[in-house]
Amino acid sequence: MARTNQAEQSDPVAAELGEELVRFFRFMQARKQRSRDEHGGGDRVLLAVLVRCGPRRATDLAVDAHLDLSTVSRQVRSLVERGLVERTPDPEDRRGVLLSVSPSGLAAFEAFREQRNRELSALLENWTGADRQQLVRLLSRLNDEFARHHTAEQGAAK
Numbered sequence: 001m002a003r004t005n006q007a008e009q010s011d012p013v014a015a016e017l018g019e020e021l022v023r024f025f026r027f028m029q030a031r032k033q034r035s036r037d038e039h040g041g042g043d044r045v046l047l048a049v050l051v052r053c054g055p056r057r058a059t060d061l062a063v064d065a066h067l068d069l070s071t072v073s074r075q076v077r078s079l080v081e082r083g084l085v086e087r088t089p090d091p092e093d094r095r096g097v098l099l100s101v102s103p104s105g106l107a108a109f110e111a112f113r114e115q116r117n118r119e120l121s122a123l124l125e126n127w128t129g130a131d132r133q134q135l136v137r138l139l140s141r142l143n144d145e146f147a148r149h150h151t152a153e154q155g156a157a158k
Helices: 002-009 012-039 043-053 058-065 069-081 103-123 130-157
Strands: 083-089 095-100
Touching: 002 130, 012 069, 043 058, 043 069, 043 103, 058 069, 058 095, 069 083, 095 103
Parallel strands: none
Antiparallel strands: 083 095
């Protein structure tokens, strides 16, 4: 316990942010579980990566989605079976397969995104426009720092 108190005393803002992030992640985990129950799996993450980044090999999709390859393989199989993702031969290596969003997958992604945007809009309806913009700016900055550190950690691990 002394170590926690020492960390909180050395940077109380970091300690407070850590507590708020844990609280936020718990809410997000609960929402993620509800979404899995309603929609069956991690469709949103994989579809979003494929929409934003274009066709990908499963290994690249796993890296881009920050997921384990075995998890991605299982989810991709489900997405292909439901017609949301298509497999095509990789033109650069005919032994490989590229995954891309089908028209149905794009429609599902857009529906997911619209639902998310409606929920966030309702959640923030009592916030001022300036507060909303500040939240976006600061969260973007935090995400950029996470990405920078994640990239540096991956480079150090190699």
